[in-house]
Amino acid sequence: MALDMALATAAGLVALLARFGEDPTRIYWLLTVLFPFGFVASVAVARGYEQRFLGTGSEEYRRVTDAGIRYLALAAFLAYGFKYDLARGYVLLAFPLAIVLVLLGRYGARQWLHRARRQGRMSHKVLVLGRERSAAELIRQLRVESHAGFDVVGACIDGSPAEVVEGVPVLGSAVHDVLKALDVCGADTVAVGAWSPLTQQQLRKLSWQLEGTGVALVVAPSLTDVAGPRIHIRPVSGLPLLHVEQPELTGARRLVKRLFDTSASLIALVLLAPALLGVAIAVKVTSTGPVLFRQERVGRAGSTFKMWKFRSMRVTAERELADLLAQNEARDGVLFKMRNDPRVTPLGERLRRFSVDEVPQLVNVLRGQMSLVGPRPPLATEVAQYETDVHRRLLVKPGLTGLWQISGRSDLSWEEAVRLDLHYVENWTLALDLMIIWQTVFAVLKRKGAY
Numbered sequence: 001m002a003l004d005m006a007l008a009t010a011a012g013l014v015a016l017l018a019r020f021g022e023d024p025t026r027i028y029w030l031l032t033v034l035f036p037f038g039f040v041a042s043v044a045v046a047r048g049y050e051q052r053f054l055g056t057g058s059e060e061y062r063r064v065t066d067a068g069i070r071y072l073a074l075a076a077f078l079a080y081g082f083k084y085d086l087a088r089g090y091v092l093l094a095f096p097l098a099i100v101l102v103l104l105g106r107y108g109a110r111q112w113l114h115r116a117r118r119q120g121r122m123s124h125k126v127l128v129l130g131r132e133r134s135a136a137e138l139i140r141q142l143r144v145e146s147h148a149g150f151d152v153v154g155a156c157i158d159g160s161p162a163e164v165v166e167g168v169p170v171l172g173s174a175v176h177d178v179l180k181a182l183d184v185c186g187a188d189t190v191a192v193g194a195w196s197p198l199t200q201q202q203l204r205k206l207s208w209q210l211e212g213t214g215v216a217l218v219v220a221p222s223l224t225d226v227a228g229p230r231i232h233i234r235p236v237s238g239l240p241l242l243h244v245e246q247p248e249l250t251g252a253r254r255l256v257k258r259l260f261d262t263s264a265s266l267i268a269l270v271l272l273a274p275a276l277l278g279v280a281i282a283v284k285v286t287s288t289g290p291v292l293f294r295q296e297r298v299g300r301a302g303s304t305f306k307m308w309k310f311r312s313m314r315v316t317a318e319r320e321l322a323d324l325l326a327q328n329e330a331r332d333g334v335l336f337k338m339r340n341d342p343r344v345t346p347l348g349e350r351l352r353r354f355s356v357d358e359v360p361q362l363v364n365v366l367r368g369q370m371s372l373v374g375p376r377p378p379l380a381t382e383v384a385q386y387e388t389d390v391h392r393r394l395l396v397k398p399g400l401t402g403l404w405q406i407s408g409r410s411d412l413s414w415e416e417a418v419r420l421d422l423h424y425v426e427n428w429t430l431a432l433d434l435m436i437i438w439q440t441v442f443a444v445l446k447r448k449g450a451y
Helices: 002-020 026-045 059-081 088-118 132-144 178-185 200-210 252-286 317-327 346-353 361-366 388-395 414-427 430-446
Strands: 124-131 150-158 168-172 189-192 216-219 231-236 239-244 292-298 304-310 371-373 399-401
Touching: 002 026, 002 088, 026 059, 026 088, 059 088, 059 430, 124 132, 124 178, 132 150, 150 178, 150 189, 168 178, 178 200, 189 200, 200 216, 252 304, 252 346, 252 361, 252 371, 252 430, 304 361, 361 399, 371 430, 388 414, 399 430
Parallel strands: 124 150, 124 189, 150 168, 189 216, 371 399
Antiparallel strands: 231 239, 292 304
16 A cells, blocks of 8 residues: 555656646645545555455456546546646646556565565465365465465365375364364464365354454365456355356457457567567578478467467478477477477577567467467367367467466476466456566566476
């Protein structure tokens, strides 16, 4: 809240000085003083300070943006209602700048929080309840998302004599020993896994027992990889039902996504044209063969297209692949991964390090074959090995970047890459796209998994 206040104050002062110079009127000094208080109040009304939205996901950013827009609308309404002529230059600079600065501040605070959590600080201590299998799955998932700040310190398991689950000590029964286990492990959060042995009445009784203790209760639904705006609680006869909307694969929001892809890719190609020309000349000069590498990939609904990349390997690379299959570092065998691939040219290694070889795919985006954000574009040989549920990746266009890009790229296992792609398909929003594009910049600079 203090960070938002400081950044909104900075935005107000910049707007004041830019619009009025060194001699603003008293009324605008007063408005500038009140501006950050109104902004913070607007974010608070939008529930932008609730702990459940902080530190993970795109919902925090969406609420801040909505709060800023509503604050602008309220200011315009009040100015019209009181017939006060606000300086347009001041308004058009203060409000958007405040939103941008606060979003950047939130992002910086999130990165600081994530570093602290990776060091084992500022995390919730979690006691997991459930049957052994569901508890183990929940523990593994919470460890993968370590930045979310859930550190599992104990488990209460029914239906198994195991004393340890995924390295976590079992402290008793999920039905009878929860309060005793909390005293032993000092957890501040109880997480109930899917397929829990707790009945509805027992779960309600547990929530009553935890009231006033400061211990939070969270329940993992058995329907995984569905989140965000698709899930709503719908009370029916006093029973809270989890209502899951179908993924939005067509309609107005998809049209907005297409318009965004077209405009952003066109602008990027125009701005990057001199740099792309320089890379093309470098590729041509340093190795024999064409500048661009065209490869058939599978797009939405199984359609095929030629994906463009700057050539980063020898011209004979595809013919040499059969001789290198024995050195495949991917344990699953679906993808081919090799850190020190001898087919990569010296320039190609540098291009891959910063994903410069992928930039020509902006042409594929402009032509409607790809999207800026989406699942990784697969080869036909990969699609032929898909299991039934993996085909859901083909419900949307493949992306120039995606959750796979910001989560480790080539370091990811096949199972993890599929999980991330399916999560994107199930939960797509424009806010998620913008967050992924923003994080891609930092993922590329870190060069993790780039080979």
